[in-house]
Amino acid sequence: MSQKQDELRFIMHKQKLKKEKRLVTYWQLFLFVIFFSSWEMFSRLKWIDPLVFSSPSRISRMFMDKVEDGSIWMHIQVTLLETVAGFIIGTVAGILLAGILWWFPRVAKIVDPYLVILNAMPKVALGPIIIVALGPGYFSIIAMGVVISIVITTIVVYSAFREVDENYIKVLRTFGANRFQIFKEAIFPASFPSMISTFKVNVGLSWVGVIVGEFLVSQKGLGYLIIYGFQVFDFTLVLSSLLLIAVFAALMYQAVEKLEKKLIHNR
């Protein structure tokens, strides 16, 4: 009898969770629809300037055209490649640098003020120098994506390394572990949560670096389409590029969250 009741309560609990989830999804869809339909309506009624703010129908028409003549794929491909490369190189190199700082504590102490200054500097201001140094092309743009994320990654991951509980190291040392083993068994895995949060920040940062890089180089990519649309006053083009960027940034963020679930399952 009482077990039946317990089962019943469990089922009710599950139903409540489901209901809550459904409600949230409905609201999300509702907002989506409201946003785009009012955009369309306001634009047609000329409550907002259709030349500047365009409208969803114009954007989708332009998008169809571009898909048909195939030109959009090249731009998407270029920007995605640059962003993913900038993200991976910046993140991995930042973690490597953090590892080096952890390995040589004195080096870490010495370079500390330089890191602080580098971090405070607006890295996109280095754009012109990077483009002159590396030439106007992929390399410069990827370099922008890297430069913008590498310093903050180094700082955040290094401080995560240092905050790992001393006693895990003690346990390892009682078994005679060397420095590399301490890093591999305790420092690195214990820092997964902070690394994941830098991944999330870096997804956004590498998009900023790459889009600004494409503004400056102005040859191809979604950033180029934005600057081109601006110059010829085609804001439908600007907004459709912007929407594409939003979609791909969200996809990248999702990928990082998948990785998070995989790395941090039992804590």
Next chain:
Amino acid sequence: MTFLSVKNISQQYFSHNSYTKALENICFDVSEGQFLSLIGPSGCGKTTLLSIIAGLITPTAGKVLLEGKEMAKEKLQIGYMLQQDYLFPWKTIMENVLLGPHIQKNRDPSLKEKAEQLLEEMGIGQTKNSYPNHLSGGMRQRVSLARTMITDPKLLLLDEPFSALDYQTKLKLENLVASTLKTYKKTSILVTHDIEEAIAMSDTIILLSSNPGKIHSTFTVPEELQNMTPFEARHHTTFPSFFKKVWKEMENLESKAG
């Protein structure tokens, strides 16, 4: 030759504008197969002393010799169970227990069986594939004990290994540890708050006084208690009188401090 010899150990902890003297001139010898207990008020430096013997802290003065050699080179022969369990949350219980062999690159396949058996004997065999977060404090402490015992160290250092256990499990594990140590003639040093536990398990008891930690007195447990299992010892007729003796000494210490 004495097995372990602690010579004139002093330890200071330094902070920005002051220092704490944790230990002052600690000297004692432990012979092979002996079981020594350290008791004393909280903060008297028991954990510090154990860490120094384990070679994890370099003392500000003095040295520790294991079979006549400086400790730093002898690390592999020591098993040290820290006061808190510090199980690695990203490793399963089994992986945690086998951490020592993993670090020492000992890939003997029989170790896994031994680990399973140890966990079984401690009453937590069913947890081997779970993660530490799913275990209670007492269960975690037992895993930590198993992790220390598996490497088969010559010298075992145990920092309050039974503090998180219920009374019954504690008595069972005392017996298990004592019999294992006796069979393999291991030497051990146990830190505890519990006078009864110290008497039941050890041959010699050292009482430390605090601020700074010094040896206040040393007791030799009566011969007949030494040769019994901890459980039997607790029920022997000489147990209460010896308990009173140690208790009184500890009272003296506290009244002097207060």
